[in-house]
Structures are given as C-alpha cells and as structure tokens.
Amino acid sequence: MKTNKIYALIQVELKKLYRDPMILAVLLLMPVGLTLVFYFALGNLYQDPTRPGMSHFEYLVPGTMGYAVIYMGMMVALALCEYREAGLLKRLASTPTSPYQYLGSLIIANMFIGVFQALIVLLLSVILGYEAMGGLPGLALVCIFLGLLAVTAVGLGLITATIAKNAGAASGLSMIFIVPMMIFGTFLAVYDEMTYNIARYTPNFYATDTLSRIFNGASLSEPVIWKNLLILSIISLVIVVAGIQLFKRTEFR
Amino acid sequence: MENARKTEIRNEIVIEDLEKNYGGIKAVNGLNLTVKKGELFGLLGPNGAGKTTTISILCGLLAPSAGSVQIAGFDVKEDLSKIKERIGLCPQEAAYYKFLSGKENIELMGILHGLDKATLKNHSAELLSQSDFADKARRRAKGYSGGMVRQLNLLMALISDPEIVFLDEPTVGMDARVRRRTWEYIKSLKDQDKTIILTTHYIEEAQSLSDRVGIIDYGELIALGSPGELMEKHQSRDLEEVFLKITGRRIAEGS
Numbered sequence: 068m069k070t071n072k073i074y075a076l077i078q079v080e081l082k083k084l085y086r087d088p089m090i091l092a093v094l095l096l097m098p099v100g101l102t103l104v105f106y107f108a109l110g111n112l113y114q115d116p117t118r119p120g121m122s123h124f125e126y127l128v129p130g131t132m133g134y135a136v137i138y139m140g141m142m143v144a145l146a147l148c149e150y151r152e153a154g155l156l157k158r159l160a161s162t163p164t165s166p167y168q169y170l171g172s173l174i175i176a177n178m179f180i181g182v183f184q185a186l187i188v189l190l191l192s193v194i195l196g197y198e199a200m201g202g203l204p205g206l207a208l209v210c211i212f213l214g215l216l217a218v219t220a221v222g223l224g225l226i227t228a229t230i231a232k233n234a235g236a237a238s239g240l241s242m243i244f245i246v247p248m249m250i251f252g253t254f255l256a257v258y259d260e261m262t263y264n265i266a267r268y269t270p271n272f273y274a275t276d277t278l279s280r281i282f283n284g285a286s287l288s289e290p291v292i293w294k295n296l297l298i299l300s301i302i303s304l305v306i307v308v309a310g311i312q313l314f315k316r317t318e319f320r
Numbered sequence: 321m322e323n324a325r326k327t328e329i330r331n332e333i334v335i336e337d338l339e340k341n342y343g344g345i346k347a348v349n350g351l352n353l354t355v356k357k358g359e360l361f362g363l364l365g366p367n368g369a370g371k372t373t374t375i376s377i378l379c380g381l382l383a384p385s386a387g388s389v390q391i392a393g394f395d396v397k398e399d400l401s402k403i404k405e406r407i408g409l410c411p412q413e414a415a416y417y418k419f420l421s422g423k424e425n426i427e428l429m430g431i432l433h434g435l436d437k438a439t440l441k442n443h444s445a446e447l448l449s450q451s452d453f454a455d456k457a458r459r460r461a462k463g464y465s466g467g468m469v470r471q472l473n474l475l476m477a478l479i480s481d482p483e484i485v486f487l488d489e490p491t492v493g494m495d496a497r498v499r500r501r502t503w504e505y506i507k508s509l510k511d512q513d514k515t516i517i518l519t520t521h522y523i524e525e526a527q528s529l530s531d532r533v534g535i536i537d538y539g540e541l542i543a544l545g546s547p548g549e550l551m552e553k554h555q556s557r558d559l560e561e562v563f564l565k566i567t568g569r570r571i572a573e574g575s
C-alpha cells in the first residue's frame with residue numbers, strides 16, 4: 068500500500084517534467100547550454116601547469132555535472148511554493164499520507180532527475196571529446212555521489228521553500244546557496260589554496276573532487292574517494308532531515 | 321477505545337468549545353456542535369465567519385487554539401491518521417495538479433487514500449460516469465473551464481468513498497444545470513449514509529439539501545436547527561430571510 072503511494076507520487080513529479088514543455092526546456096537547456104558554452108569558450112584553453120594536456124573545459128566537466136544537480140534545489144523550492152499556493156499540499160495533507168511519504172517521493176524523483184541531468188552533461192562532453200575514465204564501476208560510483216548531491220539539493224530546496232513566502236522569493240533565495248556552490252564548489256574548487264579551502268565548505272565540492280579523480284583514472288579504492296563519500300553522506304543526511312523537519316511544519320501536521 | 325467509539329457512534333462529529341485565534345482575530349470562538357451519523361449539516365455564515373477555518377480543524381489541517389474535536393469517535397489531536405482514512409475534503413479553493421488529467425487527479429487521491437487497484441478502477445469509472453465531464457476526463461486539467469475544475473475538485477474528494485465528507489462551497493462557479501445535478505448527487509451521498517458538512521453561500525442549496533443548518537458569525541454559532549424550524553422561529557418565508565435577519569442583527573447592534 069505504502070510503496071504504491073510513493074510510486075504514484077514519484078510518477079506525478081516525472082509527468083510534470085515531460086508534460087510541461089517550459090520545465091523540460093529549462094531542465095535540458097541548463098546542462099546542455101552550460102556544457103556547450105564551456106566547450107566553445109574554454110575548450111582550447113590549456114593554462115594550468117598542474118594539469119598538462121587538460122583544457123579548462125575538461126577541468127570543468129565534473130563540476131558542471133555537480134552544478135546541474137545542485138540546480139535542482141531551486142526547481143524543488145519553486146515547485147513546492149507553487150503547490151503550496153495552489154492548496155495542493157493541504158489537500159495531500161488531508162489524506163492518510165504522511166509528510167515523509169510525500170517528501171520522500173519528492174526526493175527520489177529529484178534524485179532521478181538530477182542524476183539524469185548530470186549524465187546529459189557527461190554524455191555531451193564525451194561526444195565533444197572529453198575522456199572519462201573509471202569504466203562502469205566508476206560510473207556507478209559517480210551516480211551514487213550525484214544521487215547524494217541531489218538529496219542535498221532537495222534538502223536545500225525544502226529549507227528555501229520553508230522560508231520563502233512565494234515562488235518569486237524562492238528563486239531569489241535559492242541563489243544564496245546556488246551561487247557560492249557554483250563559484251567555489253564547481254569552478255574554483257581546485258584553483259588555488261584559498262579557493263580550495265572555501266570550497267571544502269560546499270557540499271558539491273565532494274562530488275566535484277571525486278568525479279575529477281575517477282574520470283582522471285584514479286583507483287576506486289583511493290581513500291580520499293571514500294572519505295568524500297562519508298562526508299557527502301553526512302552533509303546530505305543533515306541537510307535533508309533539517310529540510311523535511313522545517314518544511315513539514317508549514318503545511319503538514 | 322472501541323467501546324467509546326460504539327457509544328458515540330451516532331454522534332459522528334463532536335465539537336466542544338472550539339477556538340482558533342489568528343493573532344488578535346478569533347476566527348472560531350467557542351463553537352459547540354454535534355453532527356449525527358448520516359446527517360447532512362449545512363454550515364452557513366457570512367464571509368469570514370469561520371466556516372473554512374472550522375473545516376480545516378476538523379480535517380486536521382489546522383491545530384485548534386482551544387477546545388476538542390472528535391470525529392467518528394477519534395480525537396483530532398490523538399488519532400488524526402484514523403480520521404484521515406475516513407474523510408474526504410472538497411476544499412473551497414480547487415486544488416489539483418494542472419499537468420495531470422482530471423482522471424489522473426481523481427485517481428491519485430484514491431491512491432493516497434490507500435485504495436487497491438481494483439477498487440480504484442471501479443470507483444473511478446463509477447464517479448466519472450456520473451459526472452458531466454467523463455469525455456474530457458483524459459484531458460489535462462490545465463484546459464478545464466471554471467465549472468469543470470469545480471466538478472473535478474468535488475470528485476477528488478469522493479473517490480475514496482469516505483464515510484465523512486466536508487464540502488466547502490462545492491458548487492461555486494457551476495452553471496445552473498450542473499449545480500442542480502450536483503445537488504442531486506450530494507443527496508445521493510446522503511442516501512449512502514455518509515455524514516456531510518456542507519458550506520455554501522447559495523442558501524436555497526442549504527435549505528433544500530440540509531437536515532439541519534448551523535449559522536455562524538464571528539466564529540460563534542448563532543442559530544441551529546432544521547431549515548423548517550429556523551424559518552418558523554424567525555417567521556421567515558425561506559432560509560435566506562432567516563440568514564439576513566440574524567446575521568444583519570449583529571451588524572445593526574454594532575457588535
């Protein structure tokens with residue numbers, strides 16, 4: 068019975084995607100557009116002495132994948148604000164469905180969507196000449212990191228939707244977490260000592276760092292990767308639990 | 321617990337000294353009300369009287385500031401999930417997913433009420449065959465007219481075949497013909513022994529459908545009885561006159 072509810076709610080979120088052309092466009096354009104821009108702008112830039120033979124575009128691929136996932140946080144915040152304004156959350160709350168079932172299905176749906184978006188970035192980059200190593204086991208581990216990052220993003224979206232009164236405010240507020248994560252966790256993560264130290268406080272750094280290592284051919288048994296996994300797991304758990312606890316009080320009792 | 325349920329079973333909804341404050345506003349102010357099983361109770365009152373607030377508390381969507389509510393023998397503070405299994409809510413503002421079809425919206429509510437697949441299919445087919453938009457039920461709700469949205473809003477509340485139904489202005493925006501059909505439909509729900517609380521600003525609707533009517537104003541119950549009793553007591557031709565007389569009095573008194 069319970070799985071049935073969660074399955075149905077996941078389907079609703081996925082249907083929204085492929086039925087609303089605007090949302091689908093935003094979700095596809097963002098990773099595709101970003102990848103293309105970096106490719107054409109930075110594909111021929113080989114400046115970094117520590118990474119000989121690697122263009123700036125190639126350096127950015129893992130971070131862009133993480134960013135595509137983080138961006139979901141804003142989409143979740145917007146959707147929740149819209150549902151709330153439409154009275155839908157109240158309506159769901161009047162049924163024998165717990166907030167954990169509802170928000171849990173939201174998290175699962177957005178894990179799929181987030182990972183999917185990141186894989187679009189990867190696929191397009193590979194088509195454009197990016198060489199990703201790691202093989203299938205590496206890719207599986209990459210997906211786990213992206214999934215955890217998606218959980219973090221949904222958690223941040225829940226917190227945003229709790230604070231924001233409406234969808235407009237939510238998109239503005241989302242920038243507070245998206246911009247620092249984009250600048251430090253994605254683009255400047257390993258730029259120099261200072262940005263590295265700041266980046267370590269952004270959740271997506273742990274995904275960016277791991278993805279870079281795996282795609283550059285690091286052994287999957289490298290301790291840093293598993294340390295990153297542990298840290299990201301803890302971050303995502305803390306943020307998503309906080310998000311659920313805060314948000315459920317706004318519409319569910 | 322089971323015993324308590326049995327002895328109180330005739331009183332399906334028991335509201336005692338219910339209060340809800342929003343800052344300084346007393347949206348519900350010491351409401352006492354009992355609705356019997358199988359009764360269709362019309363809850364009337366001017367705009368802002370506290371009807372929607374009361375219904376929201378009964379459905380567990382709002383916490384009362386004071387007082388108690390028992391539904392089907394269960395306390396809203398303690399056994400909310402048991403209550404939610406038994407109720408259907410048709411909210412004042414239609415709430416539905418625009419990107420889903422009418423049928424999908426209706427069936428989602430059934431799933432969330434825990435219906436199994438076969439029951440869901442049966443209920444859904446039955447509901448749609450009785451409704452006016454069976455042929456449009458597969459279209460996205462985004463394109464529905466105002467009246468169709470209202471019908472959808474009502475059907476979403478009924479798919480689970482709830483014992484207790486809260487209808488908050490269910491017929492607003494429906495054309496005269498659809499509204500009459502909906503009245504007939506609400507009557508048929510009563511014949512299935514469902515307990516119904518109906519709010520409406522179409523007083524004739526309340527008059528023709530309700531077993532009993534309660535009029536509230538400023539969150540207080542100011543009249544209670546069958547439409548006939550109230551018309552007699554207030555020497556009025558119809559319920560609308562009663563409504564105007566007793567809700568107008570307070571304004572005249574300046575209270």
Ligand SMILES: Nc1ncnc2c1ncn2[C@@H]1O[C@H](COP(=O)(O)OP(=O)(O)OP(=O)(O)O)[C@@H](O)[C@H]1O
Pocket residue numbers: 342345346347365366367368369370371372373374412
């Ligand atoms: N969330 C809220 N915050 C503050 N005040 C509120 C809130 N919700 C309702 N109120 C106030 O509570 C009172 C009762 O509102 P309610 O919606 O219950 O009235 P109603 O009888 O349903 O009116 P209507 O016929 O217009 O639907 C009103 O004064 C309203 O302004």
Ligand SMILES: [Mg+2]
Pocket residue numbers: 371372373412488
């Ligand atoms: Mg109302």
